[in-house]
Amino acid sequence: MTLTQPITTSIAGPTGVSRLFAAGASDFRSHRAVFGPMPGAVDEGHLLAELEASGLAGRGGAAFPTWRKLVAVRDASSGGTRAGRAGSGAGTGRRGSATRGGPVVIANGAEGEPLSRKDETLLAGAPHLVIDGLLLAATSVRASDVVLYAPTRSLEHVSRAIAERTDAERIRLVTAPETFLSGEASAVVSAVGGGRAIPRDRIARLSESGLGGAPTLVQNVETLAHLALLARFGATWFRSRGTDEDPGTRLVSVSGDVPSPRVYEVAAGMPLLDPLVSAGARPPGIGAVLVGGYHGAWVPGTAVATPLSPSGLRPFGAAPGAGILMVLGPHRCGLDASAEIVEYLAGQSAKQCGPCANGLPRLADVLRRLARRDRAEWLPAEIERLARVVAGRGSCHHPDGTARLVLSTLTVFADDVQAHLQGRCEVRR
Numbered sequence: 001m002t003l004t005q006p007i008t009t010s011i012a013g014p015t016g017v018s019r020l021f022a023a024g025a026s027d028f029r030s031h032r033a034v035f036g037p038m039p040g041a042v043d044e045g046h047l048l049a050e051l052e053a054s055g056l057a058g059r060g061g062a063a064f065p066t067w068r069k070l071v072a073v074r075d076a077s078s079g080g081t082r083a084g085r086a087g088s089g090a091g092t093g094r095r096g097s098a099t100r101g102g103p104v105v106i107a108n109g110a111e112g113e114p115l116s117r118k119d120e121t122l123l124a125g126a127p128h129l130v131i132d133g134l135l136l137a138a139t140s141v142r143a144s145d146v147v148l149y150a151p152t153r154s155l156e157h158v159s160r161a162i163a164e165r166t167d168a169e170r171i172r173l174v175t176a177p178e179t180f181l182s183g184e185a186s187a188v189v190s191a192v193g194g195g196r197a198i199p200r201d202r203i204a205r206l207s208e209s210g211l212g213g214a215p216t217l218v219q220n221v222e223t224l225a226h227l228a229l230l231a232r233f234g235a236t237w238f239r240s241r242g243t244d245e246d247p248g249t250r251l252v253s254v255s256g257d258v259p260s261p262r263v264y265e266v267a268a269g270m271p272l273l274d275p276l277v278s279a280g281a282r283p284p285g286i287g288a289v290l291v292g293g294y295h296g297a298w299v300p301g302t303a304v305a306t307p308l309s310p311s312g313l314r315p316f317g318a319a320p321g322a323g324i325l326m327v328l329g330p331h332r333c334g335l336d337a338s339a340e341i342v343e344y345l346a347g348q349s350a351k352q353c354g355p356c357a358n359g360l361p362r363l364a365d366v367l368r369r370l371a372r373r374d375r376a377e378w379l380p381a382e383i384e385r386l387a388r389v390v391a392g393r394g395s396c397h398h399p400d401g402t403a404r405l406v407l408s409t410l411t412v413f414a415d416d417v418q419a420h421l422q423g424r425c426e427v428r429r
C-alpha cells in the first residue's frame with residue numbers, strides 16, 4: 001500500500017488517543033482552532049486514495065471499507081462499472097440502477113441499539129467534525145442531496161452547529177425514530193424518503209439505487225468524523241494509532257455492571273479490558289462482556305485481555321462493530337440477560353419476513369423458559385436449532401444478529417445451561 005501525502009499540513013493532527021474530542025468544546029471556534037479549516041478544493045481522487053490508504057472501516061457496525069462505499073456511489077452516478085463490485089450493503093427493493101437524480105449522501109446518527117451512546121455523544125461534543133466529513137463525502141461523490149439523520153436530541157446539537165457556519169446550509173436534517181432497526185441502511189433510506197424506518201429487501205444495492213432511485217451513500221457519523229480528520233492530517237497520521245489490521249481510534253460505549261458507564265475513545269486493537277478499567281470494572285468483577293451490542297456475542301470474563309480487533313474477537317464470534325461493551329457482573333445470570341435481549345429483539349421487527357414473524361418469537365420463548373429454570377432437557381437443542389434456522393433467511397441481518405447472540409449464549413454460558421437444567425443455578429436473577 002502506498003501512502004499519499006496529507007491534504008493539508010498547516011496544523012498538526014492530535015497526537016493522543018483522544019482525537020474526535022480534541023477540540024475540547026463543541027463550538028465552531030474551538031473546532032477551527034484545534035483542527036484548522038476544512039480542506040478547500042479537495043481533489044476527489046486524492047481524498048479517495050488517502051481514504052483507501054488509511055484503512056478506515058465503517059464505525060456503524062458492519063466495518064465496510066469506507067473508500068469502497070464512496071467509490072461505488074461515485075461510479076454508479078457516473079455510469080461506471082465498479083459499483084456492482086464495490087457495493088454498499090443492503091438495498092431498498094428498487095430493481096435496476098436507473099436514477100432520478102444526483103447522488104445522495106446520508107450521515108447516519110441513528111444508533112437504535114439501546115446500549116450505544118457513541119453517536120449521540122459525538123454529535124453533542126464534536127458536531128463540526130461530522131458536518132465536515134459529511135460535506136467532504138458529498139463533494140467527493142458530487143452529491144445533489146445531503147442529509148443528516150439522527151434522533152431529535154442529536155439534531156438539536158447539529159442545528160446549532162450548522163447555524164455557526166456558512167457552508168452547511170445545504171444539509172437537510174431528518175429525524176430518526178428511536179427504534180432498534182432505524183439505523184439499518186435501507187431503513188435509513190426509507191425514513192429519509194418519508195416512509196417507515198424499517199429495512200427493505202436486498203435486491204438492489206443502495207450505491208446503485210437508493211433514495212428516489214439515486215445512488216446513495218449511508219455513512220455512520222463517527223466514520224464521517226474520522227474522514228474529516230483524515231482529509232486534514234492524512235493516512236499516515238490516521239494509522240499512527242491502532243493496528244495494521246484495524247487502524248485508527250474508535251468510540252466505545254461501556255455500560256452494564258460498571259461504576260462509570262460512558263463513551264470512551266480508544267486505540268483500535270487495545271485489550272478489551274482497558275476501557276472497562278476506565279469505566280471502573282476490574283476482574284474478577286467481570287463475569288462476561290457483551291461485545292457488539294444486542295447483535296453481538298459474549299466474551300467470558302476470563303478473556304478480557306483479548307484485543308478489541310476483528311482477529312482478536314473472531315474466536316468468540318464477535319467483532320468490534322459499533323464499539324458496544326456491556327459488562328455482566330459475576331453474580332448475574334447470562335441466560336437471563338440474553339433472554340431479556342432476545343425478547344426485546346423479537347419485538348423490534350416489522351415481521352415482514354418469516355424468521356422475524358415466526359422464528360424470533362419462538363426463539364425468545366424457549367430461551368426464556370431455560371432462563372427461568374424450566375428443566376426440560378430438549379430446550380438447549382431446540383434453541384440452537386431455531387437460531388440456525390432463522391440465520392440468513394431474512395431480508396436484513398436482524399435474524400442473523402439475533403442468532404449470533406443466542407449461539408454465543410449457549411457457548412459462553414454452557415455451564416449455566418447445565419446448572420439450570422439440573423436445578424442448581426444460584427445466580428441472582
Ligand code: SF4
Nearest residue numbers: 349352353356394396
Ligand atoms: S428480516 Fe426481520 S427485521 Fe429484517 S426486514 Fe425481514 S422482518 Fe424486517
